[in-house]
Amino acid sequence: MPDDFSSDFFIAAGDRDPLRAVKEEARRKLPKRFYKNAAAAERADGFAVLLDGKAVRTPAGALLALPIAAAAELVADEWRAQGEFIDPATMPVTRLVNSALDGVARDVEGVGADVVKYAGSDLVCYRAGEPDSLVAAQAAAWNPAIAFARDRFGARFVLAEGVMFVAQPPDAIAAIGRAVAPYVTSPLRLAALHSLTSLLGSALLALMVAEGAHTAESGWAAAHVDEDHQMRLWGQDAEAMAKRAARFPDLAAAADLLAAL
Secondary structure, eight states: OOSSEEOTTSOOTTOOOHHHHHHHHHHSOOOBOOOSOEEEEEETTEEEEEETTEEEEOTTSOBOEESSHHHHHHHHHHHHTOOSBOOGGGOHHHHHHHHHHHTGGGOHHHHHHHHHHHHTTOGGGEEOOOOHHHHHHHHHHHHHHHHHHHHHHOOOOOOEESSSOOOOOHHHHHHHHHHHHHHHTOHHHHHHHHHHHHHHTOHHHHHHHHTTSSOHHHHHHHHTHHHHHHHHHHOOOHHHHHHHHHHHHHHHHHHHHHHHO
């Protein structure tokens, strides 16, 4: 019997697209639960997740350990919650931690740069010219992000009407680079920030959630203001809402992990 348990039934996490990873995992045959108890315990290299007292390893073989007990408990809770079968799709924090340890840790500079790149064409900078109801909805949802970037980081962004690309001031991008820099020192925090950014489509909204200026729910609502406006006019799209609901747990997991760290 091995000393540690391997979680190689998870998709190896060099891929930065969490949604595609979930779909790939869904196609795989789910393994049966092989343990009775899950816990987090302090070890020399952090707080490890243990199954029946044995450490868990990521798909690439890294020890599944986190620096803070509360963060390790988030992962352990997901393992405790599994039923007869282990379903990675229901374990967003575990998948995110696997991604951080197996993928992000190997390319922190590239992942950090990817977050900053979003700011160069950030969702909240591109506004509708009409109708007035959408203009007002975007302003209410997105102006706080512009103000947050200015007041917290000294980043002054330019707004554009329509979808034609508008280059942002280099000083603004540099300021966001400085804001992201502390996350680059921690693969776990960086993975969570990157997940927030890709799911929200906005580095500024992601930083608001990461820094506690938005909750996961309010950031999610801000990211979907255009879609919600269309549904108010034409009725709710059940398929779109189902897809949105399927993505939210990943956003919540990233926000929860950041709060725990």
